[in-house]
Amino acid sequence: MKLFGTSKINENGNLSIGGVDTVELAKEFKTPLYVMDQELIETTIDKMKEAFKSSRFGTQIAYAGKAFLTTGMAKLVEKKGLELDVVSGGELYTAYKAGFPMNRVHMHGNNKTYEELEMAVDYGIKEIVIDNEDEIEKIEKICKEKGKKQAVLIRIDPGIEAHTHSYIKTSGLTSKFGISLFQANLFDIVKRINNSQYLDFRGFHTHIGSQIFQSVFFIFALEEIFKYLDKLKKELGIVVHTVNMGGGFGVYYKEGDDPKPIEEVLKEIITYTEAMEIKYQIGFSELNIEPGRSIVGNAGTTLYTVGGIKETVGGKKYVFVDGGMSDNIRTALYQAEYEAGIVNKLEEKAEDEVTVAGKLCESGDILIQKGKLQKAEVGDILAITTTGAYCYTMSSNYNRMIKPAVVFVKDGKAKVAVKRETGDDLIRNDEIFEL
Ligand SMILES: Cc1ncc(COP(=O)(O)O)c(C=O)c1O
Structure with a gap:
């Protein structure tokens, strides 16, 4: 062991x-008893923050609360200076009750209820990640009623089939999450959100799956996203603020697992994004990730x-x-x-x-x-x-x-x-x- x-x-x-x-x-x-090694969580976060830095654009790490969230964990995440990704009203409530700063919270979910979206807008969270077209109208309606404007990202699916178990794979042409980069009306969706008086379009999010060992899959996804950002800039004149690459970094569970140290994976992502930025000259402002398992798993x-x-x-x-x-x-x-x-x-x-x-x-x-x-x-x-x-x-x-x-x-x-x-x-x- x-x-x-x-x-x-x-x-x-x-x-x-x-x-x-x-x-x-x-x-x-x-027993049973869950024991969490606090120092290991803290040193892992420190390593990630140190590695995930660029002189060309801003960077931000959000902890994916779905991996493990309690009010105490939310406090620790806050103390370590990370943002927080939530996927339900329950996770959002946990963060809120822990006093986590709402302007550092992102919200995901393929079927956020009207109540959950209202809660997110009321609490003033940083970003809602729009997962599908039906959500656009719901958020606009809520913002109109409340006289607010909500920052949003669009979750896109770059169609990358990462090698992991099918239940924790979230990209590919038949995924339940996000809008496919290959969907014909994606341009129209972006235009609609970008022109909305109630939505502040900040950029794109993707998460290709979990427990991924080969970092090349993240690179493939980045490549697709940058090609799309280039098209968006050239054809619609839209420059996004944020690109969020999600989480999914693999960890050791059993003999034979050989994950690359997380710092190396994050440095590779930074290096490749910098290369993409030099190639396409997009001028985007911030690269985000939202790891869960790689922060708390071990x-x-x-x-x-x-x-x-x-x-x-x-x-x-x-x-x-x-x-x-x-x-x-x-x-x-x-x-x-x-x-x-x-x-x-x-x-x-x-x-x-x-x-x-x-x-x-x-x-x-x-x-x-x-x-x-x-x-x-x-x-x-x-x-x-x-x-x-x-x-x-x-x-x-x-x-x-x-x-x-x-x-x-x-x-x-x-x-x-x-x-x-x-x-x-x-x-x-x-x-x-x-x-
Ligand atoms: C949108 C999103 N972001 C982040 C994560 C966290 O993934 P991981 O715990 O593998 O880092 C997940 C996990 O399913 C997710 O769906």
């Missing part, structure tokens, strides 16, 4: 994160307690843990792969071939299909690494499972970011109606 950031084996022979022993964390906060570890071990007659060995698809649905949803270790046995060889299964009533409730583990025993604390992104945010109460706590660890201290749910949380909105 590869260790990241401040994770190490401590003097007791146990995994410690942020200077806190995971055996103690499991005792104090119970910073998260989930702790579980082993409750049982079963060897089937078919020769498969299961290690059962006290969570499952309710706290991490990624394996069931898109065959994600992870590494695991027993927190007090990490110095032992991981030679046991096992399937780590959850406790939910689904055969598909698997966390690791096939992995190598130290010899597990009932009562052991099992850690799964790289669970910082898209695990807590995708968690559910299926089987009326209570959602685990989230703790941030740093400098030997653990701070609760989300309390562990209770039975009462589960029934809070239930009503016993007259039968």
Whole structure:
């Protein structure tokens, strides 16, 4: 099991994160438990900010809240000077309640409701990213009623088929997101938005997918966008302010994954954009990105307690843990792969071939299909690494499972970011109606 950031084996022979022993964390906060390495999040952001700079144009990084968002995380993002990308009224509300500056918030979504758009306009967010033609009228109507003008980007789909799982691919000619660069009326859409008295057209956004290892796909997308910006400038005289390249930078999950260091990927994007700018002389002002997974993915570890071990007659060995698809649905949803270790046995060889299964009533409730583990025993604390992104945010109460706590660890201290749910949380909105 590869260790990241401040994770190490401590003097007791146990995994410690942020200077806190995971055996103690499991005792104090119970399992399952999401543990976030705060220092790793902070140093990753610092590296990204350092690499994503240009002398030819402005740059801005927005954290994609869909990867992991709580009010505490929003505060950390604010403190580190990033902007924030939200995709729903719920994420926007979380940021608002955390006191995140609304003029640093971008909003996405292929079907933002009227209420969500109203909320975005009322809060005065920086930009709404228009995903499709139906949205234009809705935002105009809201702005007209409120006497406001809203800055917008258009999400375009450059038709780049990045090599990643189809569920996390967001570009290509049949994507549900954005307006295709090859759509015949895109010029008319741009003209319409650019001429609107209620909309301030700022530029284009694209996001070609997630967990992308080959940076060449970002370069292909940039190339398409710059060709289009050139056409727009020459034929309509429109020069955009912003180009947002989205997120999607791949991270290490399991042996064999070999992501380029994020600083290198970001430097490549800057270098290539500078070259495109020299070639086409567009004169755009700002390049944005919105990474999620690459900021929090490796910073998260989930702790579980082993409750049982079963060897089937078919020769498969299961290690059962006290969570499952309710706290991490990624394996069931898109065959994600992870590494695991027993927190007090990490110095032992991981030679046991096992399937780590959850406790939910689904055969598909698997966390690791096939992995190598130290010899597990009932009562052991099992850690799964790289669970910082898209695990807590995708968690559910299926089987009326209570959602685990989230703790941030740093400098030997653990701070609760989300309390562990209770039975009462589960029934809070239930009503016993007259039968
Ligand atoms: C529009 C948009 N931006 C940013 C992201 C963040 O992607 P990642 O977490 O892979 O960096 C996503 C993820 O799906 C997205 O849809």
